[in-house]
Structures are given as structure tokens and as C-alpha cells.
Amino acid sequence: MENVDVVRAIEEAWASNDLDALDQYFAPNWQPHTPGSEDIGNDLNVVKGAHQRSMQAFPDKHTKVLDIIAEGDVVVSRVEMTGTNDGGLPWFGVPANGKKIDVEHITIYRLDGGKVAETWAQIEIPKMMMQLGAMPAPEGM
Amino acid sequence: MRTTDQNKSLSESFAKEVFDNHNIQFLQETLADDFVEHEVAPGMTPDKQGAITWFTKMFTAFPDSRTEIQQMIASGDRVVIHSTFSGTDTGGFMPGAPATGKSFEMEGIDIIRVNDEGKIAEHWGIQDQMAMMGQLGLLPPPPEAHEH
Numbered sequence: 001m002e003n004v005d006v007v008r009a010i011e012e013a014w015a016s017n018d019l020d021a022l023d024q025y026f027a028p029n030w031q032p033h034t035p036g037s038e039d040i041g042n043d044l045n046v047v048k049g050a051h052q053r054s055m056q057a058f059p060d061k062h063t064k065v066l067d068i069i070a071e072g073d074v075v076v077s078r079v080e081m082t083g084t085n086d087g088g089l090p091w092f093g094v095p096a097n098g099k100k101i102d103v104e105h106i107t108i109y110r111l112d113g114g115k116v117a118e119t120w121a122q123i124e125i126p127k128m129m130m131q132l133g134a135m136p137a138p139e140g141m
Numbered sequence: 142m143r144t145t146d147q148n149k150s151l152s153e154s155f156a157k158e159v160f161d162n163h164n165i166q167f168l169q170e171t172l173a174d175d176f177v178e179h180e181v182a183p184g185m186t187p188d189k190q191g192a193i194t195w196f197t198k199m200f201t202a203f204p205d206s207r208t209e210i211q212q213m214i215a216s217g218d219r220v221v222i223h224s225t226f227s228g229t230d231t232g233g234f235m236p237g238a239p240a241t242g243k244s245f246e247m248e249g250i251d252i253i254r255v256n257d258e259g260k261i262a263e264h265w266g267i268q269d270q271m272a273m274m275g276q277l278g279l280l281p282p283p284p285e286a287h288e289h
Contacts, residue, residue: 035248035269035271035272067219067252067265069214069215069216069217069219069221069252070214070216071145071214071215071216074212074214075214076214076221076250076252078252078265104265104267105267106221106250106252106265106266106267108212108214108221108223108250120223120248120250121250122248122249122250122267122268122269123267124267125270125271126270126271126274137183
């Protein structure tokens with residue numbers, strides 16, 4: 001399996017909520033570098049838990065891979081996430097309010113022997129908070 | 142046909158000239174005339190002029206700002222740049238608010254598309270703005286705080 005196909009399979013597993021399929025693609029000592037993830041270590045179950053909570057918040061959640069760039073051991077995906085806040089995000093202090101989000105995230109995957117060894121990710125958190133009505137939009141928006 | 146090495150080299154020059162040296166002339170020469178910006182800041186037009194205006198504002202707000210490239214990944218006409226952007230808010234970052242005088246350091250991941258003429262034709266990017274706002278002490282309070 002080419003590295004780019006591993007990442008496509010990972011994105012597809014998240015998109016279809018097939019979380020058991022993810023385990024085979026991550027090395028046991030996988031190291032994530034996502035803002036806010038410093039305290040989760042490399043426990044994929046914590047990330048799956050966060051995914052489940054976002055599915056509860058946005059029951060109609062839909063993700064789509066918009067771009068994929070691969071060079072050697074590294075694969076980058078740019079993914080769009082849309083959904084409606086019908087379930088609430090209590091960890092952000094946001095109740096269910098029917099507001100729609102449309103944000104992107106970019107993840108850099110470094111693979112080693114066909115498994116993900118390291119990831120770096122960024123997501124449009126401020127944009128999402130504004131779309132949820134949880135953060136005031138700056139002047140001019 | 143350009144090589145990915147040429148596109149990486151362009152990205153490095155852009156980081157040095159624009160982000161470190163605040164060279165607006167280089168920015169003007171490097172962005173394609175039909176440049177499309179996908180990471181649109183408030184009040185910014187998603188085009189070449191909008192990008193020039195945005196960089197000029199950033200350099201005024203953070204006169205010491207610079208970037209450090211952590212890694213680059215290139216394929217086809219795309220380059221992904223993972224970098225750390227840092228600076229000090231001595232010029233006033235928030236409109237209508239005084240300069241905080243505080244420093245910040247934030248990571249970001251950018252993607253550019255380079256056209257056949259070697260100009261940057263499109264840009265996508267996500268920066269860890271929450272970290273930056275937090276370090277500058279500019280994170281707005283949650284909505285509940287306004288009501289009580």
C-alpha cells in the first residue's frame with residue numbers, strides 16, 4: 001500500500017465512522033503534534049473519543065478531502081468539514097443551536113514502514129467558533 | 142515544466158524575503174496577477190492586492206516578525222510549508238486597541254500552488270491563531286461573560 005493510499009484510507013475511515021479500521025494504520029508509538037493534543041500522548045482512543053463527541057455535536061457531519069500532497073514518507077491532506085450543531089459542544093460551552101459550520105483542517109502525516117509515525121495538524125478553530133456564535137466576529141466580518 | 146525543487150526554493154526565498162525581510166517588492170513580483178487567497182482575514186479581499194495590504198498591516202503590527210520553516214513537502218504544482226511564525230505586537234495588532242507589547246510564536250501549515258511562470262497562484266493556510274491570541278492576551282471572553 002502506497003503512503004498516499006494509507007492516508008486516503010485513514011480519511012475515509014474517519015469520514016465513514018469506521019473507527020476500528022484506523023488501528024492498522026497507526027504505529028504504536030505514533031506521535032501527534034496537534035494544538036491542544038500535548039496531553040493526549042499517542043492514544044488513538046482519545047482521538048476516537050473526540051471524533052465521537054464531534055459526531056454527537058454535528059449528527060450530519062460530512063468531510064471531504066479537497067487536496068492531497070505526497071512526497072516520500074510524508075503525505076498532507078486538506079479536508080473540509082461541514083455540519084449542523086444539533087447536539088451541542090459542552091466542552092466549548094456551546095449548546096445545540098442549529099448553526100452550520102464549514103471549516104477546513106490540514107494534516108501532515110509522516111509514515112514509517114507504511115504506518116503513521118507522526119502527525120501535525122491545524123484546524124480553523126476561530127472560524128468554527130464564530131460560525132457557532134461562540135466567539136464574536138472581528139470588525140469587518 | 143517546473144520541478145518541485147524549484148518550487149521549494151521559491152518557498153524558501155518567499156519566507157526569507159517576505160516574512161523575514163518584509164520585502165513587499167518581492168511579494169509583488171512573486172504573486173501571480175490572478176492570485177487567489179483562500180485564507181481570508183477579516184476585511185481582506187481574496188486577491189493579490191488584499192494579500193499585499195494584509196502583509197503590510199502585519200509588518201506594521203509586528204515589526205520584528207519572522208518565520209522559521211519546519212518542513213516542506215512538494216508534489217506537482219503544490220508546496221506545503223509547515224512553519225513557526227513569531228513576533229512582538231509593538232505596532233498594534235487589534236484594530237482600535239493599543240499595542241500589547243507582547244510576543245507570540247505560532248505554528249501554521251500553508252499550501253501554495255505555483256503556476257508555470259513560477260508565480261504563486263493560490264494559497265491555503267491554517268495558523269494556530271488561538272495560541273497567538275492567547276499569548277497576546279487577546280482571546281475574547283466566551284459569550285456567557287457578556288451577559289453577566
